[in-house]
Amino acid sequence: MIDQILRDFHFLRPEWFFAIIPMTFVYLLLKYAVGKNSNWLKTIDPLLLPYLMDERKREISRSPLSLIIVCWCLAIIAIAGPAWQKTERPLHERKDALVILFDLTKSMYAVDVSPNRLTRAHRKLQDLLIARTEGVTGLIVFAGDAHVVSPLTNDTDTIISMIPxxxxxxxPGQGSQLTRALVRAIALFKDADVNSGRILIITDEIRDIANAQTIANTNRFSFPISLMSVGTETGAAISLNPDRPDAGFLKDLDGNLVIAKVDLKKLQKFADAVGGRFARMTLMDEDIEYLLSPNGQISQTELRKTDRNFDSWEEEGPWILLLLLPLASLAFRQNWLWTILVLFLIPSSKTYAIEWIDLWQTKDQQGFEALQQGDSEKALSLFKNPNWKASAFYRSGQYDNAEVEFSNIATTDGKYNLGNTLAKQGRLQEALDAYTEALLLDRNNEDAAFNKNLIENELNKRQQNQEQQSQEQQNQEQENQEQGNEEQQSQEQQNQEQENQEQGNEEQQSQEQENQEQQNQEQENQEQGNEEQQSQEQENQEQEN
Known part of the structure; x- marks a missing residue:
């Protein structure tokens, strides 16, 4: 143990030893003043001085000066911060935070579950809030717009009372617009100074999937999403008023019943795309346990520990200050007070403002306490150690500043925390490079290896999703092209048939016209023949007459 102490012994603020220099000048000055400037010494012959002066009293008179020097040295050593023992001081996040997004569209009146979707969702929400014995919970309702029912609070009883x-x-408006609800949820976290939490969505439909997916993916590491569906795929009619059985059901403009169906595949696909979990609402609590359990699918997409612990040296200086108490008590003797006053009269080229707490705690220790109390701004102003300062930026959500600080820490822990900071900003490829650097510095860094594997899987998943979307887009374009070709061929065929029909009509008309002309010609010939016959008969009649 002694060897360990000697090996680790050092001073946290060694610059205070420069105070020995003015102490030396003061000591020499006071010693000269006491030993050479006495009026007796100036008038008495030096040969007679030993016989006339009591040297024993002179030694006693110089003893206060010696004790002052001893006190000064002890104070310098104490302020310099002797330390030989270090302790890990982990930084802890605030309590578990959860924001619930509750769908209030008219489709929640569908009766495919008994008695209807809304009542079933109310009961599930109440069970969930009762189970929230720790942490803070917020509630937002949404339809065409989103509204905050309760900010983050640990008073779940008040939220339960508002459920009915x-x-x-x-x-005010209808339509399952999830994007606005997500924006409101993230604002709730920010307003409460919570840098990480979970979002639970209870709904039967998401209409703005593309926009909601963008918001969710941007904040997926800080605020991961879970989704609980209510209702069935077969669906059912929507009651106009659940309190009145004779109120009837919702109908469209044509008078047909509106059947509200739940597209479970689409909801599952949305959850997968944002790295969240999906579960259908059940009568028991297995859906809640799965969606909110820390050891589930979400934990595989979150980073292991937000940052690694940094070593904090335990300062032993305050114990040395205790040795000054008995020495300081001697200063109340009347003939010693002048020596203390001399110390205050010594000019100083530079003045330091030292608070009482500075004698007992380092700035880093004070910053740590401020951070534990939630005062991140004060902690940032106190921290001197770059590791702690970077962690304070990280904990306060200032990831840009944290990135700058961690980038200057060329250790495996520094690179590891840099990777976490980049991942929080959604810059996964850069985070992967940082974890790789951390492993190059220490291949046994298990946390860096874990997060590196996690980011690689996430990048592969995104690439697969992108390829799948690209393939689906190509297939859709091909289908559209084929459909367009079919429509074009059909149109050409119709045009050809129309041309053939028109040509047939023209030929028919031409034939009818020829037939008509022929009939007219025949009729003219017949009439002409009749006229000639009549004329001949008339001539014959005249001839006979």
Whole structure:
């Protein structure tokens, strides 16, 4: 143990030893003043001085000066911060935070589950809030717009009391617009100074999937999403008023019943695309346990520990200050007070403002306490150690500043935390490079290896999704092209048939015209023949007469 102490012994603020220089000048000055400037010494012959002066009293008179020097040295050593023992001080996030997004569109009145989707969702929401014995919870309802019912609070009883009033009738507009609800949820986290939390969506449909997916992916590491569906794929009619059985059901403009179906595949696909979990609402609590459990699918997409611990040296200087108490008590003797006053009269080229707490805690220790109390701004102003300062930026959500600080720390932990910071900003490829550097510095860094594997899987998953989307887009374009070709061929065929029909009509008309002309010609010939016959008969009659 002694060897360990000697090996680790050092001073946290060794610059304070420069105070020995002015102490030396003061000591020499006071010693000269006491030993040479006495009036007796100036008037008495030096040969007679030993016989006339009591040297024993002179030694006693010089003893206060010696004790002052001893006190000064002890104070310098204490302030310099002797340390030989280090302790890990982990930084902890605030309590578990959850924001629930509750769908209040009219489709929640569908009766495919008993008694209807809304009542079933109310019961599930109440069960969930009762199970929230720790952490803070917020509630947002959404339809065509999103509205905050409760900010983040640990008073779940108040939220439970408001559940019966949550009906589609309180919403000014309809339509399951999830994007606005997600924006509101992230704002709730930010307003409460919470840098990481979870979002749970209870819905039967998402209409703005593309925009909602963009928001969710941007914040997937800080605020991962879970999705719980209510309703069935077969669907059912939507009651106009669940409190009145004779109120009837919702119909479209043509008078047909509107059947609200749940597209489970689309909801599952959305959850997969944003790296979240999906579960159908059940009568028991297995859906809640799965969606909110820390050891589930979400944990495979979150980073292991936000940052690694940094070593903090335990300062032993305050114990040395205790030795000054008995020495300082001697200063109250009347003939010693002048020596203390001399110390305050010594000019100083530079003045240092030192608070009482500075004698007992380092700035880093004070910053750590401020950070534990949630005062990140004060912690940032106190931290001197770049590791702690970077961690404070990270904890306060200032990832840009944290990135700058961690980039200057060329250790495996520094690179590891840089990777976490980049991952929080969604820059996964850069995060992967940082984890790789951390492993190059220490191949036994298990956390860096874990997160590196996690990011690689996520990048592969995104690439697969991108390729799948690209393939689907190509297939869609091909289908559209084929459909266009078919439509073009059909149109050409119709045009050809129309031309043939028109040509046939023209030929028919021409034939009819020829037949008509022929008939007319025949009729003219017949009439002409009749006229000639009549004329001949008339001539014959005249001849006979």
């Amino acid at each position: 009033a949550l009906t589609p009738s309180i919403m």
